[in-house]
Amino acid sequence: MARDVLYIESVDQAGVMLKPRRIEMLRLMGEPRTCPGLAEIFEETPQKVYYHVKAMERAGLVERVGERQVRGAVEGFYQARARSYWLAPNLVRSLGGVTAGRDRASLAVLCAHAAQMLADTGRLAQTAAEGEHVPSLSLAAEIALPDVRRRNEFLTELNETFQRLTREYGSRNGDDAGENFRVTLTCYPRPGEEAA
Secondary structure, eight states, X not given: OOEEEEEEOOHHHHHHHOSHHHHHHHHHTTSXXXXXXXHXXXXXXXXXXXXXXXXXXXXXXXXXXXXXXXXXXXXXXXXXXXXXXXXXXXXXXXXOOOSSHHHHXXXXXXXXXXXXXXXXXXXXXXXXXXXXOOOOOOOOOOOOOSSGGGHHXXXXXXXXXXXXXXXXXXXXXXXXXXXXXXXXOOOOOOTTSOOO
């Protein structure tokens, strides 16, 4: 039976998957399919489809789930190993970027936080798919500052609140005893609008 999420961390595995024809095949292989059946759908030869399916099987993206005898030959049934595939953020390199050094550094930290969160979420999705409870909380808000002069006041108060909660609930003696949570706070201007 297919799992909910397969988290892709290997460049080789991602390279096998990230081909338009294979992505389309994976979508159709939510249920068991044969290579001749897929070949008919894609108007390809069964040999060409078999090549793609075997590459995905070697990469752990699909698995053989059955077989049948057809005119003296064995025909395999293959199914996607998951209903969705998540790519680890470190597989994607950022290109370009803003030119101002301070903004670039700030956005790089923001991207690093987002990448860490996506990586953690991918791993936690697999944990949840295996039946384990994953306690989490996600908050989002948009705050409009009509007076741009209050921006620094707002950011300072936000930082102080975050620091106070970290001190209050964080480990007091530096050990890792108990349940560990990663807390990330980000604040940035909404894209598509001029930043103040």
